[in-house]
Amino acid sequence: MGSRGGAVAPAVALPRDVAAALAAAVGSAWLLTDPTALHAYACDGLTGWRALPRAVVLPASTDETAAVVTILAAHGIPFVARGAGTGLSGGALPVAEGVVIGLARMRAILRVDLDDERVTAQPGVTNLAVSEAVAALGYRYAPDPSSRQVCTIGGNVAENSGGAHCLKLGFTTHHVVGATLVLADGQVVELGGTALDPAGYDLLGAVVGSEGTLGIVTEVVLRVIPLPPAVRTLVAAFEAIDAAGEAVSAIIAEGVTPAAMELMDRTALSAVEAAVHPGYPSGAAVLLVEVEGPDRRCAEEAEQVIACCRAAGATACRIAAGEGEAARYWRGRRAAFAAMGRISPHYYVQDGVIPRTRLAEVLQAIRRLEEEHGLRVANVFHAGDGNLHPLVCFDGTRPGEAERAEEVATRILDACLAVGGSLTGEHGIGRDKVCQVPKQFTVADQMAMHRLRTAFDPAGLCNPGKLLPTPRLCGEAPGIYRPHPTELRGVADRW
Amino acid sequence: MVTPAAGVGAVLRRAAGDGAVRPATARDRVAGVQPSWVVRPQAVEQVAAVVQAADARGWSVVPRGGGGGMAGGAAPSRCDLVLDLTGLDRVIEHVPGDLVVAVEAGVTLAALQDRLGPAGRQRLMLDAPPPPRGPAPTLGGLVAAAAAGPRRHRYGTPRDLLLGARFVLADGTVARTGGRVVKNVAGYDLCKLLVGSRGTLAVVVELTLKLHPAPAAAAMVTVERVAAPDLVPLVALVRRSPAVVTAAEALWPERSVLLRVEGPPRVAAGEAALLARAVGGRVLAPEAGERGWSRCLRRPWAGRGAVVAVAVAPGRVGELAACAEALACPAALRIGLGVGLVRTADDPTALDRLRDAVEAMGGCCDPQRVSPIGAERVASRPPAGALRLMAEVRRRFDPHGTLAPGRLAWGGP
Numbered sequence: 053m054g055s056r057g058g059a060v061a062p063a064v065a066l067p068r069d070v071a072a073a074l075a076a077a078v079g080s081a082w083l084l085t086d087p088t089a090l091h092a093y094a095c096d097g098l099t100g101w102r103a104l105p106r107a108v109v110l111p112a113s114t115d116e117t118a119a120v121v122t123i124l125a126a127h128g129i130p131f132v133a134r135g136a137g138t139g140l141s142g143g144a145l146p147v148a149e150g151v152v153i154g155l156a157r158m159r160a161i162l163r164v165d166l167d168d169e170r171v172t173a174q175p176g177v178t179n180l181a182v183s184e185a186v187a188a189l190g191y192r193y194a195p196d197p198s199s200r201q202v203c204t205i206g207g208n209v210a211e212n213s214g215g216a217h218c219l220k221l222g223f224t225t226h227h228v229v230g231a232t233l234v235l236a237d238g239q240v241v242e243l244g245g246t247a248l249d250p251a252g253y254d255l256l257g258a259v260v261g262s263e264g265t266l267g268i269v270t271e272v273v274l275r276v277i278p279l280p281p282a283v284r285t286l287v288a289a290f291e292a293i294d295a296a297g298e299a300v301s302a303i304i305a306e307g308v309t310p311a312a313m314e315l316m317d318r319t320a321l322s323a324v325e326a327a328v329h330p331g332y333p334s335g336a337a338v339l340l341v342e343v344e345g346p347d348r349r350c351a352e353e354a355e356q357v358i359a360c361c362r363a364a365g366a367t368a369c370r371i372a373a374g375e376g377e378a379a380r381y382w383r384g385r386r387a388a389f390a391a392m393g394r395i396s397p398h399y400y401v402q403d404g405v406i407p408r409t410r411l412a413e414v415l416q417a418i419r420r421l422e423e424e425h426g427l428r429v430a431n432v433f434h435a436g437d438g439n440l441h442p443l444v445c446f447d448g449t450r451p452g453e454a455e456r457a458e459e460v461a462t463r464i465l466d467a468c469l470a471v472g473g474s475l476t477g478e479h480g481i482g483r484d485k486v487c488q489v490p491k492q493f494t495v496a497d498q499m500a501m502h503r504l505r506t507a508f509d510p511a512g513l514c515n516p517g518k519l520l521p522t523p524r525l526c527g528e529a530p531g532i533y534r535p536h537p538t539e540l541r542g543v544a545d546r547w
Numbered sequence: 548m549v550t551p552a553a554g555v556g557a558v559l560r561r562a563a564g565d566g567a568v569r570p571a572t573a574r575d576r577v578a579g580v581q582p583s584w585v586v587r588p589q590a591v592e593q594v595a596a597v598v599q600a601a602d603a604r605g606w607s608v609v610p611r612g613g614g615g616g617m618a619g620g621a622a623p624s625r626c627d628l629v630l631d632l633t634g635l636d637r638v639i640e641h642v643p644g645d646l647v648v649a650v651e652a653g654v655t656l657a658a659l660q661d662r663l664g665p666a667g668r669q670r671l672m673l674d675a676p677p678p679p680r681g682p683a684p685t686l687g688g689l690v691a692a693a694a695a696g697p698r699r700h701r702y703g704t705p706r707d708l709l710l711g712a713r714f715v716l717a718d719g720t721v722a723r724t725g726g727r728v729v730k731n732v733a734g735y736d737l738c739k740l741l742v743g744s745r746g747t748l749a750v751v752v753e754l755t756l757k758l759h760p761a762p763a764a765a766a767m768v769t770v771e772r773v774a775a776p777d778l779v780p781l782v783a784l785v786r787r788s789p790a791v792v793t794a795a796e797a798l799w800p801e802r803s804v805l806l807r808v809e810g811p812p813r814v815a816a817g818e819a820a821l822l823a824r825a826v827g828g829r830v831l832a833p834e835a836g837e838r839g840w841s842r843c844l845r846r847p848w849a850g851r852g853a854v855v856a857v858a859v860a861p862g863r864v865g866e867l868a869a870c871a872e873a874l875a876c877p878a879a880l881r882i883g884l885g886v887g888l889v890r891t892a893d894d895p896t897a898l899d900r901l902r903d904a905v906e907a908m909g910g911c912c913d914p915q916r917v918s919p920i921g922a923e924r925v926a927s928r929p930p931a932g933a934l935r936l937m938a939e940v941r942r943r944f945d946p947h948g949t950l951a952p953g954r955l956a957w958g959g960p
Contacts, residue, residue: 167779167862168885169786190787212732225736226707241932248886249693249858251911251957252929253748253937257706257739261732281789301644307668307760346789346821349814405728409644437730438645474731481733492733493723500714500722500749501735503943508936519734 064149066106070127074109074151077119082110082157093152096137096144097199101483105132105146110154114232114240114270117153121268122238124151130513133268135175135207138199140401141482143211143263143518150516153268155206161185162271170229170246171274175206179213182274191276194221197478198386209269212261214478216312216385217342219436221277223478225260230273233259233266236509246273258504263480264515266508280311280344284354285378288361289335289368293317293431296337297411299364300435303341304408306360308353313436314340314385319395320430320443327391330384331377333368339435340385342378388432389443396428396445398454402461403479404468408438417467418442421460427453429460439477440468466491481519487526489519555584558604559628562596563588567634575629577609578622578919578954587631591651591713591721591752594630598750599719601628602949609951610746612688613655615681620745621926622919624953632687635752638662640727643669646758647710647727652687652751659686663758670761672702674844676915687751692915693743697794697807697843700883702759709738713753717945727755740940746951747959748944762793762809766819767836770804770828773797775868778804781826782864782882788825790818792883796843797864799871799878804828805839846879847890853917854890855901855925859910861885870904885910893918898925914956926956934958 066074066085075083084090085107094102106129111117124131130150137144146152159176166189171182179200182193196215197203203213209231214223230244243256250256259266290296296315303310316324318336325332332338339361343353358369372378392399406414415431422429430443442464446457465475465488475485475492489498498520505520506512517525559568563586571582588594601608606627611617613633635651638659642648646669650659656675663669674696675684684694690712695704702708711725714737724737741751773781778797785792785806794807806826808819819830831839848854859867864882871878871889874897880887891897902912902925911927929937937959941948 165860165862167783168860170860212736214730214732218730222707223730223732225739226703235936239932241936242930243933245909246860247858247910248884249856249911249913250929251913251927252933252955252959253744253940254693254706254739254742255933255936255940257742258735258737260739261736278786304646305644307763309760345791346814346818348789348817349791349810352811352814405726405730407642407645407647407728409642434730438728439730472727474726474728475733477728477730478732485733489734492726496720496722497724497734499720500716500724500737500944504735504737504740504940507940507943 064106067127070123070129071107073123074107074120077123078109078111078116084108093134093146093154096139096142098140098142098145098482098484101142101145103146103148105148105150105152108152108154110157112157114234117268117270118234118238118240120153121234121236125237125511125513128511128513130516132515133206133210133264135204136178136202138203139207139211139480139482140403141476141480141484143480143482145483147516155204158270166191168246169276171276173205173272173274175204175209175269175272177205179203179205179208182276186276187279190279192279193274193276194227195224198389205272205274206269209260209272210262210264211478211480214439216314216434219313219434220309220311225257227275228256228260228272229275231256231259231269232271234268234270236267236511236514244273263482263519265505265519267514282347282350283342283344283378284350285372285381286341286354286357287332287370287381288339288341288366289333290337290339290364290366291335293337293415294412295365296339297415297435299339299361299366300411301409302360302364303357304436306356308343308356310341310353310357310436311344312340312342313434315431315433315435316385316388317431319428320388320432323391323395323430324384324388326394328383328387330380332381332384333370335367340381392430392443392445396447398446398448400444400446400457400461402440402442402444402464403476404440404465404473405477406438406440406468406471406473408435410471411435411438414440414467414471418464421463425456425460427457427460434477437477438473462488483518486518486521489521558600559584559586559597562600563593567593571629577617577626577629578620580622580626582609582626582629584628585631586628587634589634591635591715594750594752595715595719595721597628597630598715598717598949602717602719602947605947607952608949609954610691610750612653612685612691613682615684616688616692619916619918619922620914621922621954621956623951630750632752633685639753647729647755648758649727649753649755650686651753653685655683655685656689657683668761669758671708671756672698672759673705673708674698676848686754686756690742690751690754691745697796697881700795700881701793706739706742708757709742709754710757711755712738712741712751714741714749714751716749717947717949725755729757745954747941747955748950750950764812764815765807765809766815767831767839768806768808768819768823768826768828769831769839770826771802773802773804775865775872778865778868778882779862782861784826785822785883788822790822792822794843795881795883797868797880797882798842798846799868799880804882805843807840843879847877847888848916850877850890852890853893853898853921853925854888854915855917856886856913856915857889857905857910858886859905859908863908866908867910870908874900874904876901888915893921895921895924901925902927922956926958928958
């Protein structure tokens with residue numbers, strides 16, 4: 053099921069007839085079985101978890117994907133779909149006894165229709181490529197994860213990806229209107245399409261964010277929206293991060309919904325300044341705010357934001373003078389994760405959500421954890437929607453430090469949950485957090501989710517071991533396969 | 548059907564309390580089908596106990612909110628109890644700084660807005676669909692029906708506003724999905740599945756909803772005498788205009804388009820003026836604007852006949868208007884989205900004609916206020932593969948078909 057650290061289990065070869073059938077389905081050049089080639093697929097962006105699949109198959113179409121899945125299903129071989137592999141929760145971690153289905157060859161934009169405000173794309177198209185395809189026509193694809201240059205639409209659909217601008221514009225789920233889905237038995241179903249409100253249950257809504265456990269999306273119809281008439285990008289510096297948090301609350305209370313509100317603390321800023329020189333005003337925390345809309349509304353909102361920042365004690369406020377300056381400010385934010393290498397040999401990226409009114413107390417809890425464990429935590433977050441990305445810094449060459457960092461990261465999540473938050477705002481549960489799911493969801497909650505999963509994939513072949521815990525993965529504690537007490541009561545009930 | 552025997556009443560009273568159970572009357576009919584009992588629990592645990600007791604005995608349960616949707620729609624194949632959820636009427640928590648509210652399913656939209664009004668200048672951005680003199684719609688009912696009004700243009704539907712839910716499955720299990728934060732990807736998003744499922748997958752008992760800042764002012768722009776083929780070019784102008792438009796409705800057969808701009812007073816007025824210039828329309832004076840807005844909200848519910856929700860590719864909204872015109876059906880079309888409401892005679896010929904015309908455009912029809920026979924007639928079906936999957940989802944959530952069996956006009960199980 054994949055293991056921690058560098059140890060890679062040797063692949064178990066596919067039965068010869070299965071390999072032959074797969075090669076016939078996609079062409080032998082697109083079936084990879086050589087261990088050296090397989091190593092490139094052993095992990096996704098969460099590199100601590102690795103497993104070597106038995107093979108990697110690279111189909112070029114919906115039909116080929118369906119053919120591949122049909123063959124695997126007939127032999128009971130589990131499979132994991134993979135986009136660009138930039139995910140941070142191990143959602144594309146291979147199953148050692150299974151096959152990886154890579155969608156990198158399916159990277160065509162099939163249709164652009166701006167009367168409909170739709171783009172139809174194959175799953176391997178990158179997020180940015182969708183926006184680029186319509187930019188000259190005055191449109192964009194709204195979700196903008198920081199990895200948008202490389203991450204794919206298929207992966208975005210699987211993870212319900214967000215990004216800095218989802219505060220105002222919503223997540224992937226708000227921008228996907230149709231999909232072609234290859235089910236775990238190889239059947240192909242169409243969910244939704246160009247029009248809104250398709251007949252029947254909103255299965256598409258359940259598929260978005262299902263982390264590749266309900267099927268493989270091989271074609272997506274996306275909603276694109278007009279570029280805003282005007283944009284203002286502002287930065288404000290604060291002497292304390294709590295003051296920046298107050299500014300965020302004040303902006304929301306003022307009735308302004310910025311397109312984005314991003315917060316970075318001193319540790320994150322020192323790394324970012326060293327790496328990409330964004331030229332932020334100096335302070336213990338920097339708030340990056342973007343408002344967009346019609347010009348005059350935009351100007352008014354920018355003034356309201358500045359007033360809120362000053363009232364909360366901002367030491368400096370700047371509006372970017374032009375696109376160049378705005379791009380520089382954004383480069384600083386987008387580079388934040390990568391820049392951490394400047395100040396720490398290793399770091400653990402956490403992703404948790406809190407109600408934004410509880411920011412101050414959660415930041416305090418994070419500071420206490422830093423002190424208790426003697427590790428630094430850099431804070432980078434989507435402050436507007438309460439999505440925290442604490443980066444726990446550590447030196448993996450020092451014995452025990454990696455474990456302590458993981459402990460801190462886990463306890464930060466506990467602090468998020470304690471105030472009514474969530475285990476993940478955009479990275480997903482994947483393999484990384486699967487054993488923590490019971491902290492947020494009761495057995496009954498998990499059973500309800502399990503009902504959905506088994507409706508789509510009764511044999512459990514589609515990305516097994518992700519999203520929902522099993523006793524095999526996590527020990528007996530979560531126990532979602534145990535019958536629920538109400539089931540046991542079913543015959544001899546109280547009435 | 549269960550005979551209204553004393554033994555059944557006793558079981559229900561044990562589950563929901565003495566005062567919560569009464570024999571059903573003719574007014575409790577669901578699409579013409581007479582239930583035996585009405586149960587009105589006051590607590591989630593009572594809902595769970597009732598549903599579990601019914602499921603164990605093979606009694607079917609039709610959940611009911613305000614009741615506005617009960618007369619029409621597909622007739623239930625069985626209807627032993629109506630589960631009246633208006634007793635679950637608490638606002639559980641409103642955190643203004645988080646723009647989030649948690650409510651029980653029986654809270655009415657009007658009661659919630661009243662509650663939000665003074666406190667935090669916030670609103671649930673869902674326009675109540677009339678009937679104007681009908682019962683007040685509950686939030687649970689609006690979610691079950693995926694109902695939305697003209698401001699869907701900007702704020703979406705319950706699908707976009709529902710952050711989390713607590714629900715009772717047919718076997719009595721009480722579970723939650725989603726959460727109380729605006730951004731959350733932990734676990735499957737069962738909210739999406741519950742929205743529009745008309746009580747057939749679970750009984751939704753609590754909702755956590757996303758709020759928006761209440762706009763301080765609104766201005767209305769009108770464009771008169773619009774020809775159907777001009778609608779798509781008009782939408783393009785609206786999209787490119789420097790105004791935040793929250794509703795864009797074409798009212799047919801008047802051939803008038805009403806656009807709503809919301810924001811701070813000076814901003815809304817300024818943008819409305821720019822918008823009017825861009826689209827060749829005019830800004831309505833405040834009273835005329837209010838009249839126009841209330842016409843948008845009422846249309847096409849006011850008047851007799853069947854009301855059908857239609858959806859086509861947004862680029863075909865001009866064809867949709869032409870179709871409404873050809874069929875002589877009053878319509879309110881959300882022109883930016885390709886959706887709308889059409890009123891037609893509630894007879895098989897008229898409904899067939901409407902469905903055939905909409906489906907010929909690649910679109911779908913969903914009955915909103917249609918007689919039981921007409922509802923099944925006019926409802927578009929999902930493609931075969933998707934329908935099989937939907938049936939399987941239903942079977943996993945409600946294996947005995949206890950919850951609102953037969954109520955899905957689109958041919959759901």
